[in-house]
Amino acid sequence: MKYDTLVERFxxxxxxxxxxxxxxxxxxxxxxxxxxxxxxxxxxxxxKRGAYLLPAxxxxxxxxxxxxxxxxxxPSYVSCERALYLHGLIPESVPLVTxxxxxxxxxxxxxxxxFAYRHVKPDWFFGYAQVQxxxxxxxxxxxxxxxxxxxxxxxxxxxxxxxxxxxxxxxxLVDTKDLVELAGRSGTPRVRxxxxxxxxxxxxxxxxxxxx
Numbered sequence: 001m002k003y004d005t006l007v008e009r010f011x012x013x014x015x016x017x018x019x020x021x022x023x024x025x026x027x028x029x030x031x032x033x034x035x036x037x038x039x040x041x042x043x044x045x046x047x048k049r050g051a052y053l054l055p056a057x058x059x060x061x062x063x064x065x066x067x068x069x070x071x072x073x074x075p076s077y078v079s080c081e082r083a084l085y086l087h088g089l090i091p092e093s094v095p096l097v098t099x100x101x102x103x104x105x106x107x108x109x110x111x112x113x114x115f116a117y118r119h120v121k122p123d124w125f126f127g128y129a130q131v132q133x134x135x136x137x138x139x140x141x142x143x144x145x146x147x148x149x150x151x152x153x154x155x156x157x158x159x160x161x162x163x164x165x166x167x168x169x170x171x172x173l174v175d176t177k178d179l180v181e182l183a184g185r186s187g188t189p190r191v192r193x194x195x196x197x198x199x200x201x202x203x204x205x206x207x208x209x210x211x212x
Contacts, residue, residue, distance in 0.1 A: 064134025083146035158194035
């Protein structure tokens with residue numbers, strides 16, 4: 001396959017996977033050699049083994065980091081601080097895109113960003129939806145589930161000082177009843193206690209705002 005053909009066929013996809021190229025390259029060794037040449041020439045960006053990205057000026061489809069996170073490891077969804085930022089619940093973005101997956105944990109440092117995948121049991125893999133991000137779409141944790149994932153994947157108790165350190169805003173987006181109910185599915189007393197504290201803190205903040 002010529003490079004122009006590659007761009008024509010795959011320019012409208014956010015990610016190019018080598019398995020999709022095997023139809024055009026019966027000889028996998030020849031395919032690997034060609035892909036390596038294009039990477040060295042700057043005509044392809046290698047994100048991980050078997051996954052590539054066209055240079056930005058040749059892409060016809062948006063490739064936001066959150067969408068790439070979904071595609072690099074599947075199934076997965078973006079959660080924790082990155083999801084909280086996307087929903088407007090914290091004021092500042094974080095460079096690391098953390099995702100939740102029922103597959104093995106891993107970390108990918110790529111030319112277009114850093115991605116971390118945290119393992120959860122299959123029965124905790126829920127509470128996400130397709131959202132608009134960076135001109136594309138990605139699977140992202142819902143606000144309450146992003147908070148619970150953050151607690152579930154951290155250690156220790158969620159004491160008031162840790163809640164304050166999150167710098168939560170726009171808390172009207174969090175349904176405190178859902179927060180507590182979802183925490184019940186964790187089977188973890190620590191997560192249930194954290195959800196109750198978060199719900200209490202959010203309700204207190206709302207009452208304080210109404211008094212102003």
